[in-house]
Amino acid sequence: MDLIKIAEQAFAIEKNYPEFKSGDTITVAYKIVEGNKERIQMFRGVVIRIKGQGTKKTFTVRKISDNIGVERIFPFESPFIDSITVNKHGVVRRAKLYYLRALRGKKARIKEKRM
Amino acid sequence: MPGLIGKKIGMTSVFSAEGKSIPCTVIEAGPCVVTQVKTVETDGYNAVQLGFLDKKEKNATKPEVGHAQKAGTTPKRKYVEFKSFKNVLALGETITADIIAEDVVVDVTGVSKGKGFQGVVRRHGFGGVGQNTHGQHNRNRAPGSIGASSFPSRVFKGMRMAGRMGGDNVTIKNLRVLKVIPEQNLIIVKGSLPGAKGSLVIIEQ
Numbered sequence: 001m002d003l004i005k006i007a008e009q010a011f012a013i014e015k016n017y018p019e020f021k022s023g024d025t026i027t028v029a030y031k032i033v034e035g036n037k038e039r040i041q042m043f044r045g046v047v048i049r050i051k052g053q054g055t056k057k058t059f060t061v062r063k064i065s066d067n068i069g070v071e072r073i074f075p076f077e078s079p080f081i082d083s084i085t086v087n088k089h090g091v092v093r094r095a096k097l098y099y100l101r102a103l104r105g106k107k108a109r110i111k112e113k114r115m
Numbered sequence: 116m117p118g119l120i121g122k123k124i125g126m127t128s129v130f131s132a133e134g135k136s137i138p139c140t141v142i143e144a145g146p147c148v149v150t151q152v153k154t155v156e157t158d159g160y161n162a163v164q165l166g167f168l169d170k171k172e173k174n175a176t177k178p179e180v181g182h183a184q185k186a187g188t189t190p191k192r193k194y195v196e197f198k199s200f201k202n203v204l205a206l207g208e209t210i211t212a213d214i215i216a217e218d219v220v221v222d223v224t225g226v227s228k229g230k231g232f233q234g235v236v237r238r239h240g241f242g243g244v245g246q247n248t249h250g251q252h253n254r255n256r257a258p259g260s261i262g263a264s265s266f267p268s269r270v271f272k273g274m275r276m277a278g279r280m281g282g283d284n285v286t287i288k289n290l291r292v293l294k295v296i297p298e299q300n301l302i303i304v305k306g307s308l309p310g311a312k313g314s315l316v317i318i319e320q
Contacts, residue, residue: 003124007141007303010294011129055129079134 008055013079020059022047022097023090023110028061028074029082040082043072046090046110048097062100064108069101089113117214118197118319119144120167121302123225125312129293129303139293142223142302144212144318149204150186150194162198165210166191167315193315213297215320220289225309225316230281234258239275285309 020026027044045063048071052058057076062069074081090110100108121144128136151164168191172180175190183190187207204210215221235241235258244255258277262270290304308316 003143003299003301004127004141006296006299007124007139007294007301008127008129010296010301010303013130055127075130075136077130079130079132 005054011055012077015076015081017076017081017084018086020047020084020086021089022050022095023092024086025088025090025110026061027085027087028072029084030074031080031082044087045070045072046097046100048100050095062097064104089115117200117210118165118195118317119210119212119215119302120147120165120193120195121145121212121316121318122168123308123310123312123314123316124301126307137293137305138307139303139305140308142304142308142316142318143300144215144302145210145300147210148186148188148191149206149208149210150183150188150191152204152206153196160198162196163200163204164194164196166194168192195317197319199319211297212295212300212302215292215295215302215318217292217295219292219320221292221304222286222288222319223290223304223308223316224284224286224319225314227281227283227285227309228311229279232278233280234277235275238277238280241275 024047025045026047027042030041030043032039032041043061043063045061047059048062049060050057055075055077058073059076060071060073062071064070089112091113092110121142124141124143126138126140128138131137145167147165147167149163150166153160153162153164155161166183166188170190170192172190175183179190185206230237234256236243236256241258244251244257247255258275261274261276287306287308290306290308292302292304294303295301296303302318310316
């Protein structure tokens with residue numbers, strides 16, 4: 001296991017994303033390649049899950065787009081992530097916020113943490 | 116064309132520069148010790164015998180200990196002969212993972228995982244029956260006919276039947292070396308290898 005970690009670290013790309021937790025609202029700037037053109041798409045939503053470790057660590061961002069819930073899973077190691085900005089720190093009591101999927105509108109709000 | 120003996124550590128996945136997730140296997144290759152150098156004069160052909168992983172002296176036979184002493188080393192768990200070394204190696208020389216270059220293709224040989232006694236569907240990829248009605252009884256995974264009747268009155272040799280599966284020597288060809296880490300003697304190749312974690316494999320370039 002230890003040697004696998006060393007091997008994974010040899011491939012790791014340097015990244016300085018801000019620290020965030022479940023319940024935080026973040027914006028992910030994601031590079032999208034179309035043909036030979038590259039553009040950056042923003043995906044803003046609530047982090048509902050951080051799972052895995054090492055090169056397999058991922059986080060899931062949920063947002064409501066045109067009244068439809070959209071979730072997107074990003075690997076931390078993905079070279080397509082341009083940057084991550086934390087917009088809000090939320091107050092939540094769970095690590096996995098799957099209960100948000102059943103809630104709509106005002107009920108799906110998360111209290112903001114005052115820093 | 117160098118070769119090495121290694122130990123399969125396990126699999127992981129890494130992202131390539133293009134953003135593709137690549138499955139890869141980590142091998143701890145070396146340090147291997149040259150335990151015998153065969154030459155045309157003495158043995159009729161040129162080859163190099165490498166040893167990998169130490170064995171306790173109490174578990175080694177006396178001939179093994181003597182063989183290792185000739186090379187000035189301890190008895191090894193695995194000895195493999197390589198005919199393809201280009202440069203001449205000295206007895207007792209240590210070979211590490213950095214003889215394998217990055218971004219080349221290698222062939223890796225190992226012993227596949229034993230699967231036990233398996234039927235023809237698993238072992239030879241027979242289709243099975245695939246039907247449970249129309250008079251079909253409980254013979255869904257049976258092999259069917261294994262030959263004709265009074266002629267030839269026997270079953271041909273090599274007929275594919277149920278039996279022991281796995282535990283064979285398997286060579287995977289043309290695996291691309293993604294990275295070599297000489298400090299830990301690690302070689303990372305794209306794709307999977309035969310055998311369980313911790314099993315010994317032979318890497319040949």
